Amino acid sequence: MKDLYYVLMYNHLGNVKQCKTLIKHGLIKVNGLVETDAKRKITEDDCIEYQNRILNSQPFTYIMLNKPQGYICANKDEKEKCVIDLIEEKDCFCLGRLDRDTTGLLLLTNDKSLKKLLLPQNHVDKVYLVEAKRKLSKKDKEIFARGIVIDENIQCLPAKMDIIDDYWCYVTIQEGKYHQIKKMFLSLNNEVVSLKRISFDQIQLDSSLKEGDYRFLTKEERNKLIKKAAQC
CATH class of the missing domain: 3.10.290.10 (RNA-binding S4 domain)
Structure with missing residues (x-):
């Protein structure tokens, strides 16, 4: 509201x-x-x-995009393909960024009040589906839970790893440092093979959306984001 x-x-x-x-x-x-x-x-x-x-009593636009690989989270770039090219609403910005080769849930809006959701102190969960190059272990999960160090001296907040099998897991973080999840796995002497965001706070990626497709958020989804931002 x-x-x-x-x-x-x-x-x-x-x-x-x-x-x-x-x-x-x-x-x-x-x-x-x-x-x-x-x-x-x-x-x-x-x-x-x-x-x-x-x-217009709903003055803002709220979009869910299933981001494909090969696009950067920007509105304009002379060399790279931008996610804004995939939607018709050109006045939107990305609510958080995904790397060029990361796929999955990307929210776009022109409601600047939601930018508060990107601050790590506001504890907004982002969940990713990760495929690792080497086998995962219970020790990896424990290291993430304590808060892993990346780039030799940058301390990450505690993160949650839910192991699916030897090479696949879900990772939940509450911040968004540059290439963070990839660097977290490098600190485990491992590598990320594929990375897909599946949720942002309470918003889940719509499984019916093909990569490159988007839809507007439902009233319920919009209200969840607006309510969360109002609490920040």
Whole structure:
């Protein structure tokens, strides 16, 4: 949910002061009634009117992309293919980044309030499916749980490893250092063969999405992210 004045701003009715003035002067209707509270919380079910024009009450875009290999998480690059090329909504940014050869769940949005979810102190789980080059062990799991050191002197937060079989596991982290999971495995004298993100907080990768395809988040999925960000 967003404040009414913020929704007006997104609909290009002016800056903060101008939008609050429109509301104060009784020029905005919500669900058919004049609304003078600039901080009224607006949901996507609310109908907002200005001069007999219906405004967009869901001012932000929230997208789930199943990222394929070979794309970088950027909006523009002269040499590389960018994930923004895979969607029509060009005003979005990546909510967290995946390496060029990493696949799976990538969220894109134009809601800047969600950037708080990327801060490690806010403890947002990111789960990856990992294929390792060498056999995994219980000791590896214990080292991850204590917090492994990468690049000789960079301490990672404790991470969770759930071993599936000798070479496959799930890894859960709450931060996003550069090439972090690959470097974590290098610190185990192992290597990552393939890496796929399958969840971000409570949002799971839609198994029906083929690589390179995307869909908009459902109302329930959007609300989970917005609620989490509001708690940060």
